[in-house]
Amino acid sequence: MGNRVAIVGVGMTKFVRRALETGKELSWLASKMALDSCGMTMDQIGCVALGTAPDTFDGVHMKGEYLSDGAGCWGKPYMRSYVGGGTGVFSVAQGWYHVASGMFDTCLVVCEEKMSTFQPHAQAAFLTIFDHTTERPLKPNLLWIFALEMNRYMTAYGLKKEDIARVAVKNKNNALDHPAAQIAAPVTIEDVLNSEVLAWPVQRLDVSPVSDGAVAVILANESVARRVTDKPVWIEGCGWALDTAYWTNRDLCYSRCVEEAARMAYKMAGVTDPRHQIHVAEPYDPFDYKELQHLEGLMLCGRGEAAQLTADGVTARDGELPVCPSGGLLGVGNPIAAAGLMKVAELFWQLRGEAGKRQIARKATRGVAQAWGDLMQVGTVVVLGV
Amino acid sequence: MSERIAVVGIGATQFRTITPDVSYKELMFDAAVRAYDNAGIDPRRDVDTFVTCAEDYIEGTSIFDEYVPDQLGAALKQVHTITGDGLHGVAAAVMQLRTGRFSLAVVEAHSKASNILTPDGVAACAQDPVYVRPLCLNSHFIAGLEMNRFCAESGVTPGQCAQVAVKNRGNALSNPIAGQAAKLTLEDFRHARPVALPLTELDVAQSVDGAVVVVLATESRARELRTKPVWLTGAGWCNGSPNLETRDWASPKYVTTAAAMAYKQAGITDPRHYFDFAEVDDTYTYKELQHLVALGLANACDVGRDVELGKTATKGKRPVNVSGGALGMGHMYECIGLARLYCAVQQLRGEAGMQQLDKARTAVVQAWRGVPTASAAVLTLAT
Amino acid sequence: MAKPKAQSPKSEVQSPKSAPAAPPYHPIAHGLSDDDFKHGKVCTTRWTADARYAWDRGVAIGRYLDGLKQGKLLGVRCAKCARIMIPPRAFCEWCFKPVDGWVELEDTGVVNTFSLCYVTWDVKRVKEPQVPAVIEIDGASRGMGIMHLLGGVDPKKVFCGMKVKAVWKPAAEREGAITDILYWKPL
Numbered sequence: 001m002g003n004r005v006a007i008v009g010v011g012m013t014k015f016v017r018r019a020l021e022t023g024k025e026l027s028w029l030a031s032k033m034a035l036d037s038c039g040m041t042m043d044q045i046g047c048v049a050l051g052t053a054p055d056t057f058d059g060v061h062m063k064g065e066y067l068s069d070g071a072g073c074w075g076k077p078y079m080r081s082y083v084g085g086g087t088g089v090f091s092v093a094q095g096w097y098h099v100a101s102g103m104f105d106t107c108l109v110v111c112e113e114k115m116s117t118f119q120p121h122a123q124a125a126f127l128t129i130f131d132h133t134t135e136r137p138l139k140p141n142l143l144w145i146f147a148l149e150m151n152r153y154m155t156a157y158g159l160k161k162e163d164i165a166r167v168a169v170k171n172k173n174n175a176l177d178h179p180a181a182q183i184a185a186p187v188t189i190e191d192v193l194n195s196e197v198l199a200w201p202v203q204r205l206d207v208s209p210v211s212d213g214a215v216a217v218i219l220a221n222e223s224v225a226r227r228v229t230d231k232p233v234w235i236e237g238c239g240w241a242l243d244t245a246y247w248t249n250r251d252l253c254y255s256r257c258v259e260e261a262a263r264m265a266y267k268m269a270g271v272t273d274p275r276h277q278i279h280v281a282e283p284y285d286p287f288d289y290k291e292l293q294h295l296e297g298l299m300l301c302g303r304g305e306a307a308q309l310t311a312d313g314v315t316a317r318d319g320e321l322p323v324c325p326s327g328g329l330l331g332v333g334n335p336i337a338a339a340g341l342m343k344v345a346e347l348f349w350q351l352r353g354e355a356g357k358r359q360i361a362r363k364a365t366r367g368v369a370q371a372w373g374d375l376m377q378v379g380t381v382v383v384l385g386v
Numbered sequence: 387m388s389e390r391i392a393v394v395g396i397g398a399t400q401f402r403t404i405t406p407d408v409s410y411k412e413l414m415f416d417a418a419v420r421a422y423d424n425a426g427i428d429p430r431r432d433v434d435t436f437v438t439c440a441e442d443y444i445e446g447t448s449i450f451d452e453y454v455p456d457q458l459g460a461a462l463k464q465v466h467t468i469t470g471d472g473l474h475g476v477a478a479a480v481m482q483l484r485t486g487r488f489s490l491a492v493v494e495a496h497s498k499a500s501n502i503l504t505p506d507g508v509a510a511c512a513q514d515p516v517y518v519r520p521l522c523l524n525s526h527f528i529a530g531l532e533m534n535r536f537c538a539e540s541g542v543t544p545g546q547c548a549q550v551a552v553k554n555r556g557n558a559l560s561n562p563i564a565g566q567a568a569k570l571t572l573e574d575f576r577h578a579r580p581v582a583l584p585l586t587e588l589d590v591a592q593s594v595d596g597a598v599v600v601v602l603a604t605e606s607r608a609r610e611l612r613t614k615p616v617w618l619t620g621a622g623w624c625n626g627s628p629n630l631e632t633r634d635w636a637s638p639k640y641v642t643t644a645a646a647m648a649y650k651q652a653g654i655t656d657p658r659h660y661f662d663f664a665e666v667d668d669t670y671t672y673k674e675l676q677h678l679v680a681l682g683l684a685n686a687c688d689v690g691r692d693v694e695l696g697k698t699a700t701k702g703k704r705p706v707n708v709s710g711g712a713l714g715m716g717h718m719y720e721c722i723g724l725a726r727l728y729c730a731v732q733q734l735r736g737e738a739g740m741q742q743l744d745k746a747r748t749a750v751v752q753a754w755r756g757v758p759t760a761s762a763a764v765l766t767l768a769t
Numbered sequence: 770m771a772k773p774k775a776q777s778p779k780s781e782v783q784s785p786k787s788a789p790a791a792p793p794y795h796p797i798a799h800g801l802s803d804d805d806f807k808h809g810k811v812c813t814t815r816w817t818a819d820a821r822y823a824w825d826r827g828v829a830i831g832r833y834l835d836g837l838k839q840g841k842l843l844g845v846r847c848a849k850c851a852r853i854m855i856p857p858r859a860f861c862e863w864c865f866k867p868v869d870g871w872v873e874l875e876d877t878g879v880v881n882t883f884s885l886c887y888v889t890w891d892v893k894r895v896k897e898p899q900v901p902a903v904i905e906i907d908g909a910s911r912g913m914g915i916m917h918l919l920g921g922v923d924p925k926k927v928f929c930g931m932k933v934k935a936v937w938k939p940a941a942e943r944e945g946a947i948t949d950i951l952y953w954k955p956l
Contacts, residue, residue: 009500012793016800020811022516029797054448059816061443061511064469065628065759073625075643078761079474082467084449090466094478101484102388103651119815128448132824133834134856135916137948140888144901144916147884152903155882155929179789180796193918199886200898213798244862245453248903248914249854252882260462268487349792356791374452409827412859430865446822456862498825507819516814 005099006225006232007384009038009091009218010345015333018070018116023058024070030214031072032336034108038228039220045218046104048078051091051111053336053373056125058117071110081209083240084125084129085286086380087111088215088340092369093238094380095219105224109334112214112334122210129375131245143199144209149252149376150201150289156253157304160205161201165192166310167288168205171324174317175331177357180342182211182333192288208286211333213343217348233354236366237271237383238265247375258297258379264370265381266299278383280350280366281321282284282343284371285328294370295323297379302368318361325350325360340371344382351386388484389687392608392615392769395425395601396728401565401716402665404500410445413597414496415457421599426612427490429459433601434488436465439495439720441554443508446501447600450604458494458599461487470623471495472566472598472724473763477621478603489607496597497718505593507617512758516632526590528584528630528757533672535635537584539686540679544584546690547671548575551713552589553699554668560708565594565716589671592714598724600731616734619766620654623646626760633760641680641752644764648750649682652766657682662745663704665726667754667762668711677752678706681764708733708741723753723763734769829857832871838945838955840937844909852910860873874908876935877956881905881914885924904933904953920952932956 011027011033021029029051035041050071055063064080071078081087081094087338088111095109105378115122126142153159169189186317187205188302195204225232239262243250250256262274283294292306300321301309309315315323326332326346329339347367366385372378397420398415399405422429438454447453451467454460470476472495502508509525536542551570558567570588575763578586591602608615624647626640627633644746645657654660665681668674678684683704684692694700698706709715709729712722732738733746748768755761776833789796805811826834829845833856836843844853847861853872860867883902889897900919905912921926921936933953943949 010656010793012796013798014796014800016798018806019802020799020801026798033793033795033797033826041613055442055511056448058515059511059818060515061508061820062441062469062755062759065512065755066514067623068625068628068761074627076625077623077644077647078625079478079623080469081478082449082451082469083465084451094466095768097478097481097485100487101481102479103484123888124891125448127890128446129452131453132447132822133826133830134947137946138901138916138918140901140916141886141888141890141899142885143888144884147886148882148901148903148916151884151929152882177791180793197885198888199884202884240464240466241462242451242455242460244461246456246854246856246858246862248916249912251912252903257462264464313732345793351801353874355794356789373506377452377455406825407828409825409830412827412829415860426866443820444822446820456858457860459862459865461862499821501824503821503823504819507821511816511818511820515816519816520814703780732794 002090003100003102004222004306005096005219005235006266007217007348008220008225008229008232009034011037012180012215012342012345013213014180015213015335017182019114023067023112023114026114026212026214027067027070027110030216031108031110034216034218035270040218040228042072044106045072045108046106047098048073048076049091049095049098049107049109050078050080051087051337053084053087053113054125055227055303056118056128057115057122067112068157071367072108083373083378083380085336086371086378089344089369089379089382090240090369091341091382092344093240096235096238099221100218105221108216109219110216111337111341113338114212115173115335116212140308141199143202145376146287147199147202150287152252153293154201159307160345161193162189163307164289164292165189167291168192168330170316171285171328171330175327178327178332181327181331182209184332187216187311197247202287208329208334211335213333213335213338215338217341217344233348233351233384233386235382237265239381241379243377245375247377254303255293255297255372255379257377258370259292261379262298265383269382278366278368279362280325280347280360280367281323282326282369283323285324285330286334288330291324294372298368298370317341320362322360325358335338343369344381347384351384390605391480391483391618392603392605393600393601393618393731394608394611394615395612396731397421398563398598398728399555399596401594402562403565403594410496410498411457414494414594417597417599418458421601422731424613427600428704433490433492433727434464434465435482436460436492437478438467439470440467441469441720443511444719447697458492470762471720471722471755473727473753473765474623475766476600477623477763480618482622483604489604491602493600495721495724497721498595499593499719500595507743509578524586525757527582527760529670530585532635532672533585536672536676541687542675542690545572547589547675549693550570550668550671550674553693554707554711554713557700557708558714561710561715564714565708566592567714585670591669591712591717594718596718596721598721598728600724600727613669616731617768619649619768620652621765623763623765628760630758638680638760638762640675640760641677641713641762642760644691645681648764648766660748661704661750662748663708663743664706664750666706666752667711667722668707668713669717669722669756674706678726681750681752705743708743714717726751726753727765729766734767813845829859833857834945837949838943840940842876844872844904846870846872855906855909855913855915874906878904878906878933880931880933881928882929883919883927900924917950918952919948921954
């Protein structure tokens with residue numbers, strides 16, 4: 001059923017607070033690097049799948065069209081998919097269906113975000129994600145929804161701030177070994193707990209930084225993949241699910257959309273026991289508690305158990321189930337769509353054993369990358385294997 | 387070899403210049419209920435994947451895909467947005483169906499254009515922020531530039547372009563859901579206010595509100611449903627240069643490339659004689675003519691005369707935009723292409739009522755994303 | 770092919786650092802500092818979007834807002850799944866059918882979750898925190914909440930599970946908006 005699809009090349013820019021390069025240029029840099037990494041040229045690319053989050057950040061309406069030449073879309077079938085924060089990982093699923101349909105042999109997947117364009121601060125752009133009639137008049141801050149969710153999660157499972165801060169510490173320290181990381185400074189639990197309170201229980205170091213950056217990956221069907229590399233990383237499964245928009249009617253302690261997306265991806269990949277069949281995970285961690293919630297949604301542990309897993313060191317880079325060995329969004333940075341694709345890039349390197357200083361201790365042949373977004377309602381999951 | 391893909395259900399609201407009585411959710415719900423009933427399916431039980439087409443700036447909401455699942459019966463199911471025309475959404479659904487992992491897909495697009503207080507201000511945000519915006523030009527200027535160059539190279543006259551509006555808005559008079567039907571004459575164009583000459587007010591499609599939902603299925607799934615399938619034999623899409631500085635103003639090559647992709651899948655080698663009718667983008671009058679040439683349906687030197695001679699009229703040799711097109715039914719942003727598809731499927735099913743053509747077995751449907759883009763999608767259909 | 774080679778990109782932009790030991794081997798992009806901007810070291814262009822909207826309220830939210838103007842919280846009912854929902858919608862998203870009627874709910878509820886927010890939506894720091902909360906409304910089905918603000922309470926004393934009541938604007942000042950409720954105070 002369908003054609004097998006592999007990732008054969010990856011490129012990424014450095015994630016920075018504010019890039020000199022325009023969005024087009026960032027897209028181009030990442031795309032070129034991805035092509036170079038597997039010795040391919042744009043002529044060999046059949047189509048382009050572009051991912052980028054809200055147009056308001058760049059202040060560019062139809063941002064996909066604007067970015068298209070930078071992302072190699074000139075004269076090619078190109079489509080931009082969009083599921084908010086879940087876009088980065090979803091773009092790989094989008095690329096997957098381009099190739100798995102049999103209509104294309106290869107697909108360039110590009111994700112770009114330039115959040116520094118919005119002045120004075122990108123956060124204000126998020127006002128417009130709320131319902132225009134029932135919520136926006138209350139002047140909600142993006143932090144609210146995370147704080148509300150985090151509080152609910154902590155209350156439901158009786159967790160303390162330090163249980164959660166361990167994730168920030170782990171990821172920010174992992175990022176020290178990532179050459180493209182925006183933040184490169186060691187952090188302790190005390191640092192997190194003493195950082196500025198933004199929207200309790202959310203503090204400054206619970207949050208990933210705002211970034212500019214781009215990531216690109218190249219997908220190919222089996223015959224092309226075998227030709228361009230002897231180490232293809234296969235897309236074994238992908239899944240996505242979008243929950244109801246009525247977020248105040250949902251129980252915020254658990255991401256059932258992530259579970260739904262994971263079930264779809266696992267089914268495709270033939271994964272029946274994720275805890276043992278997944279060897280490395282890159283769940284979405286824009287905030288530290290999100291990594292915990294997503295480990296649970298990915299069914300890599302029981303509900304409310306992820307904090308203990310972290311405390312036990314299971315999720316450390318040398319642990320039994322390394323989680324966010326890249327440094328995640330918390331460490332590497334969060335150019336929204338690009339950050340999700342960065343997770344897929346990390347799995348590519350980890351599974352090929354090419355992650356250098358970041359290489360996980362255990363042997364890994366299968367990993368899962370996941371992103372999440374919209375009004376806490378979309379889950380996107382990709383299972384990769386070698 | 388993948389299975390054939392069919393359109394098995396269509397639903398649309400009325401297209402109206404204002405719709406103060408319903409929210410966008412209620413508008414989408416209306417079209418969705420009709421489409422699901424038309425296909426004889428239950429979205430909660432039967433649909434495998436949903437694609438919606440929208441742009442944030444048009445909706446006035448960032449990350450607009452947040453707000454789409456409920457009214458489509460898609461909550462906690464596979465849903466994603468394509469920021470493209472409805473036909474790009476159809477192409478996305480076709481690819482998913484062809485993977486063999488899905489059997490029933492839904493595509494939605496809509497317009498709540500009446501809720502945008504500053505459509506020109508929004509359109510300006512699509513211009514290049516560094517090179518073009520500082521010139522402070524209304525985005526229609528791009529169509530003006532293109533129309534001028536197209537007319538100069540092809541010999542098409544502004545009067546022949548005007549004839550497109552007369553035809554399409556007249557066609558819309560017999561289309562019960564159309565929102566911009568009118569009986570125009572060439573005389574009206576003499577008094578039309580200029581927008582970006584040679585482009586006048588009457589050369590520009592005026593916006594309406596409305597929603598369209600289309601249900602697609604693989605052949606085996608389609609055979610289980612009660613509706614008569616309309617086969618989607620080809621889907622192509624392509625981008626040209628987003629930069630005004632580097633584009634070919636006379637001919638949209640990206641439309642030709644997109645068409646070539648669709649024709650190849652459908653095994654069409656002689657598009658000029660293959661199709662019984664066409665539903666193409668006409669958001670500006672000249673665009674219909676330009677697109678007919680790019681699709682390989684007409685010669686640049688004849689296309690203007692063809693419309694004058696009535697060859698593209700409902701009773702003509704190969705009718706174009708019998709539905710009324712975007713000029714007659716209304717401009718609906720990302721829903722323009724899906725509105726074309728809706729009317730084409732009605733024709734192919736023999737359900738087009740007063741508009742029904744005698745011969746309607748094959749059709750080509752095409753969409754363009756409007757200024758300042760160079761982005762188009764093409765579908766080929768057959769009974 | 771073996772390891773991706775550390776190829777030098779053919780652009781003029783070069784990596785600011787020497788090739789690192791871990792991939793990506795050549796992460797490029799130039800970061801700018803605040804100073805680079807303030808002192809005009811880079812060219813910038815400014816644009817304020819003229820994008821304004823007036824959204825149609827529609828059937829469900831329209832009646833909800835009319836209710837607020839009268840000092841009432843209205844919900845809708847689905848006969849099939851027996852849920853009473855707020856905010857109202859014209860259709861039941863789980864049963865995919867039109868809703869079956871309106872229900873007047875209490876203007877009291879229970880705090881499901883809350884936050885003490887020291888930063889406004891446009892990133893201005895405030896001394897006294899705003900207290901956004903999801904409030905489960907009495908009379909609606911379990912778990913049916915709306916987002917609103919708490920007030921008239923020491924922020925430190927707010928807890929999940931706290932009973933609260935709406936504080937309305939004076940009737941003459943209400944305009945049929947969610948802000949017709951000023952905030953929710955402890956009951």
